[in-house]
Amino acid sequence: MSEPFDISLVQRGARLRRTPYFKATQRYGAKGYTVYNHMFFPINYDDLEVEYWKLLNDVTVWDVSVERQVEITGPDAFAFTNLLTPRDLGQCAVGQGKYVVITAEDGGVINDPVLLRLGENHFWLALADSDVLLWAKGVALNAGMDVTIVEPDVSPMQIQGPKSKEVVHTLFGDPVLELEYYFFLETELGGIPVVVTRTGWTGEVGYEIYLRDGRYGEELWERVMDAGRPYNITPTGPSDIRRVEAGILNYGADMTLENNPYEVGLGWLVDLDQEAEFIGKEALKRIKAEGVRRKLAGVEIGGRPLPFNMTKWPIYHNGEQVGFITSAIYSPRLKKNLGYANVPVELASLGSELTVFAEDVNEERPATVVRKPFVDPEKEIPKS
Amino acid sequence: MSEPFDISLVQRGARLRRTPYFKATQRYGAKGYTVYNHMFFPINYDDLEVEYWKLLNDVTVWDVSVERQVEITGPDAFAFTNLLTPRDLGQCAVGQGKYVVITAEDGGVINDPVLLRLGENHFWLALADSDVLLWAKGVALNAGMDVTIVEPDVSPMQIQGPKSKEVVHTLFGDPVLELEYYFFLETELGGIPVVVTRTGWTGEVGYEIYLRDGRYGEELWERVMDAGRPYNITPTGPSDIRRVEAGILNYGADMTLENNPYEVGLGWLVDLDQEAEFIGKEALKRIKAEGVRRKLAGVEIGGRPLPFNMTKWPIYHNGEQVGFITSAIYSPRLKKNLGYANVPVELASLGSELTVFAEDVNEERPATVVRKPFVDPEKEIPKS
Numbered sequence: 001m002s003e004p005f006d007i008s009l010v011q012r013g014a015r016l017r018r019t020p021y022f023k024a025t026q027r028y029g030a031k032g033y034t035v036y037n038h039m040f041f042p043i044n045y046d047d048l049e050v051e052y053w054k055l056l057n058d059v060t061v062w063d064v065s066v067e068r069q070v071e072i073t074g075p076d077a078f079a080f081t082n083l084l085t086p087r088d089l090g091q092c093a094v095g096q097g098k099y100v101v102i103t104a105e106d107g108g109v110i111n112d113p114v115l116l117r118l119g120e121n122h123f124w125l126a127l128a129d130s131d132v133l134l135w136a137k138g139v140a141l142n143a144g145m146d147v148t149i150v151e152p153d154v155s156p157m158q159i160q161g162p163k164s165k166e167v168v169h170t171l172f173g174d175p176v177l178e179l180e181y182y183f184f185l186e187t188e189l190g191g192i193p194v195v196v197t198r199t200g201w202t203g204e205v206g207y208e209i210y211l212r213d214g215r216y217g218e219e220l221w222e223r224v225m226d227a228g229r230p231y232n233i234t235p236t237g238p239s240d241i242r243r244v245e246a247g248i249l250n251y252g253a254d255m256t257l258e259n260n261p262y263e264v265g266l267g268w269l270v271d272l273d274q275e276a277e278f279i280g281k282e283a284l285k286r287i288k289a290e291g292v293r294r295k296l297a298g299v300e301i302g303g304r305p306l307p308f309n310m311t312k313w314p315i316y317h318n319g320e321q322v323g324f325i326t327s328a329i330y331s332p333r334l335k336k337n338l339g340y341a342n343v344p345v346e347l348a349s350l351g352s353e354l355t356v357f358a359e360d361v362n363e364e365r366p367a368t369v370v371r372k373p374f375v376d377p378e379k380e381i382p383k384s
Numbered sequence: 385m386s387e388p389f390d391i392s393l394v395q396r397g398a399r400l401r402r403t404p405y406f407k408a409t410q411r412y413g414a415k416g417y418t419v420y421n422h423m424f425f426p427i428n429y430d431d432l433e434v435e436y437w438k439l440l441n442d443v444t445v446w447d448v449s450v451e452r453q454v455e456i457t458g459p460d461a462f463a464f465t466n467l468l469t470p471r472d473l474g475q476c477a478v479g480q481g482k483y484v485v486i487t488a489e490d491g492g493v494i495n496d497p498v499l500l501r502l503g504e505n506h507f508w509l510a511l512a513d514s515d516v517l518l519w520a521k522g523v524a525l526n527a528g529m530d531v532t533i534v535e536p537d538v539s540p541m542q543i544q545g546p547k548s549k550e551v552v553h554t555l556f557g558d559p560v561l562e563l564e565y566y567f568f569l570e571t572e573l574g575g576i577p578v579v580v581t582r583t584g585w586t587g588e589v590g591y592e593i594y595l596r597d598g599r600y601g602e603e604l605w606e607r608v609m610d611a612g613r614p615y616n617i618t619p620t621g622p623s624d625i626r627r628v629e630a631g632i633l634n635y636g637a638d639m640t641l642e643n644n645p646y647e648v649g650l651g652w653l654v655d656l657d658q659e660a661e662f663i664g665k666e667a668l669k670r671i672k673a674e675g676v677r678r679k680l681a682g683v684e685i686g687g688r689p690l691p692f693n694m695t696k697w698p699i700y701h702n703g704e705q706v707g708f709i710t711s712a713i714y715s716p717r718l719k720k721n722l723g724y725a726n727v728p729v730e731l732a733s734l735g736s737e738l739t740v741f742a743e744d745v746n747e748e749r750p751a752t753v754v755r756k757p758f759v760d761p762e763k764e765i766p767k768s
Contacts, residue, residue, distance in 0.1 A: 015513065129422065138519045138523040252400070
């Protein structure tokens, strides 16, 4: 185990929260932490490429407690949650999850959580990095619905990779093998209350364990490590290489409040035909009818392997800035630089040629619009 | 200038935003960055005590672009903004600012921004670390008011310390000397549009310059450095030593959504007598009538100088945990460890004896409730 990262370089006082697994992540040598939903998020223990191959070949465990939950309960919880998202939650059974967007009145994306339906009127939203708790409380204020909205003591971890099935089987037995994609199980592990979901941020086989009582963080972590040792389990950060290969978006980078779902390829999360009202319905109807002006396109970027982009690199066409790269990263197995380009729709068609200024290496690079996801689509995330 | 901090230890992709002064902060040797409102926040360039003395003796400049603005305009902007905060904004003139809290329906504190009134129906809220943009948009949804709510391109910097007056005088001339506490001036600097306020997070003489066009970040920074050089100006992070001495609170550490203003000594920001409705009025009336159960008390903590607390240290009384320290830090001029203790109201009276477990040094320490602010109150922030 390497020397832990000096957290004092990021922390200042007790403003930012530590996860229930924080001490474990330090002990296992987390080298860097970012901040996400006002909480520390371990982003790597080793070289990103080493972690990528661990994910592809074995099994990895990530502390994603930063996926904070918004819990919605009360007699009107179903109607209220349905109001928050353009997906038709009538299609979501108790025990099932859905990938959803939360939209503003103008159709802008506020967040893209995984929604879990724990009861007829009991929902969790496992959040990307924005305060949906405040948004939901604000909406509820004058909505005339009877709901309770809180952030519960729930801290997920991801178990991802081809051998993840063996690990969760060891931990939770046969029932977990029955889980279909995006379904979940409420269970416990030696008295530790958890929810196990078949979800993840990779396009690989994967699960998440939602710890329901933060006091057991250390114990759960070590139980997972024990169960995973025969399968070469390794604590890592999320793999941006793998998620870009799979065409998965990162809120804040690849989409923000400025983007609507259609622009970023998430139109399949908008059920305009449902009878129920939802926030943004009128705007999204209009946007769909008019067609989008910009699009997030997959691109291959030429030249030597690029580092993961730290800024939104400008894109040029005929000498004029026309957009920006939201994510760019080198895929070691495809041996190509992959990325997402936010460009005018007329430059987003396959084969379109662009020029990228890769700020992090101070170089101009040619880029071509290609199909995404970048790896075999049949291996990719089913639309659930 | 020292070696800049390796931002890749905190950054992961282009999710987090850089400020208009980011390159300057790197060039001037920022050593650590935290994340605040989804943006990088330089927290130190040198030892915290060295930066403290610079602030006390000379003048310091801080990149506080992370104080993102929520801008509220439109015909109902006054009424809507008044709805968001318990302060009576009828008492806030155009050209004046106010320190306010934003409260939830249960009276919990959502944020404690500086509010600026730029016009009859034009407000900025300079935020602490929470997405008030989402809260305000959610509230507006069914409020039946005609308002526009955006995050404008506005990036403040703080100029703090006894020689700050000379620096802003050099930059903006005589009009800035007339500014009363919490008032502001809309002006420009060689064509760069700015708002200059007499505000700050120190209890020292201080100003903030709100840059209104991010393209000029580098130029504004260097103009400030040039004007400040005769006064020994130094880029620093905010001084937690000085702000704790002054009794100033840090949202997320010293108060959260779980606290109401009365608990944390911000009852003076609640105008229950105004006729206008505001969110949380009923709850705060009840809380005031019943009296609070917990209080944030000033404490002196015994023993050797303590490091700035990175976690909320537990507080014990008669062997039982009764609360926690939200901020604790050593004051080099008072030669004492100062802190804020969240404790039951019956243990919050002056002279009350407590035991603190200082997690960061793994030591038990005695603590005594004392008056705050900890330094001469007549030097402290007037209640504006």
